[in-house]
Amino acid sequence: MKIAVIGAGFGGMAAAYDLRKSEHEVTIFEAADHVGGLASGFKEPYWDWSVEKFYHHWFQSDRSMLGLIRELGWEDKVIFPRPLTVMYYKGKFYPFDSIFKMALFPGLGWGINKIRFGFVGLFLRLTNNWHNLERVTTDAWMLKWAGREVYEKMWKPLLIGKFGPFYKDVNMAWMWARIKARSTRLGTFEGGFQKFADLFADRLREKGVEMRLGTQVKSIKQASEKGLVVETAKKEQFDKVLVTMSPGIMAKLCPDLPESYLKGLLELKSMGAVVMVLALKHQLSEQGYYWFNLPKEAGYPMLALVEHTNFVGPEHFGGDYIVYAGDYLEAGHEYFSLSDAQLLERFLPAFKKFNPTFEKDWVKKIWVSKTNYAQPVPLVDHSRNIPEIETPIPGLYFASMSQVYPWDRGTNFAVEIGRRAAKMMMTR
């Protein structure tokens, strides 16, 4: 078959890999001039490693991604350091990267709250019955089982940070999946995610996949007889097409989709993200903390402060200390329209809270990345509203972050759904 894959993120590339292995003729169309999608990165000329535009790491439970890397023969390039994650409480930061450390968090005191927190954590780790959990919001479930104090101190800040105005609508299966599928040790690829994406793209080219970078797809329509027409600067016909972008772009690209499928795509909610990367002259967290969870109510201008070089050393970045300051935001939030310099002015006053000796002249350079599609919002009974991978148009398939449910989106699940879609394309 002649197959087009739209998008060279990890989902599209994983699908192309399997399709090509089965000897299909595969072309990838990618609007950007590089592969990697949301997990792509950039590099200063004097850095050995790249930095992701949006902070990225893997969990030890990321079976699909780690399995793919093993198949490609690069498992020796995956490293799993044990960086330190901390949570803010009354002006100080406390370790917060395992249920055990969370149980020691002083915000809960030592009485019944700690016991409820422990039992809820244990229950969620042990149960597999997420179908029941998706029928209720996290807000309602946590208030009932963890209690108001535990919920408000531990879980609500996380929900507000990720989902902003939608925090009360998120279903409990999302929280279950997050607790179930995460590990304390965090992984990355030697050289950064972009290095991995580039190696993967080279492997695809070697195997005969045609990779068209800098080629934006404008529409996908049914051909007059059989197959689909992909429109870029020209029009080309394919037997099958896989789309891997957001539901909103899918709806725009494929106007022939029936009303009911289009409606399903357009009703899906998601949050955007604005992330600043800073190259600093000095280390920010002298305690070596990697990830700072920052509750909105504590007044920080960002949700997370991530010191990447407390995860992988500054020697990979020519001695620069790399810090991310980021937030998940609803479309239309003012951060999307601020200039990079204005955003820096918003963020900088908070930096002294991580290190009182911080000065503005520590900042060597900044980069800001923005996306409207960063985090799908799973509402109650979400499993009934997920668009099918096989669309009602014969030969047209769709695999996005919004369909990896109940799991929280991530490159691991992009690989999983990409490969699942490829299998469906070859067997139906």
Ligand SMILES: Cc1cc2nc3c(=O)[nH]c(=O)nc-3n(C[C@H](O)[C@H](O)[C@H](O)COP(=O)(O)OP(=O)(O)OC[C@H]3O[C@@H](n4cnc5c(N)ncnc54)[C@H](O)[C@@H]3O)c2cc1C
């Ligand atoms: C702030 C943030 C933090 C994250 N942290 C992590 C993390 O720590 N670990 C993790 O594993 N994952 C993380 N993720 C999620 C991860 O980046 C995504 O789940 C994954 O990259 C999605 O891959 P994909 O292939 O499905 O889509 P994408 O990566 O979005 O790929 C889609 C591709 O389609 C291209 N495209 C769009 N429109 C067109 C068009 N018209 N024509 C042609 N091409 C087009 C885009 O340029 C893009 O390359 C994070 C994401 C964000 C935003």
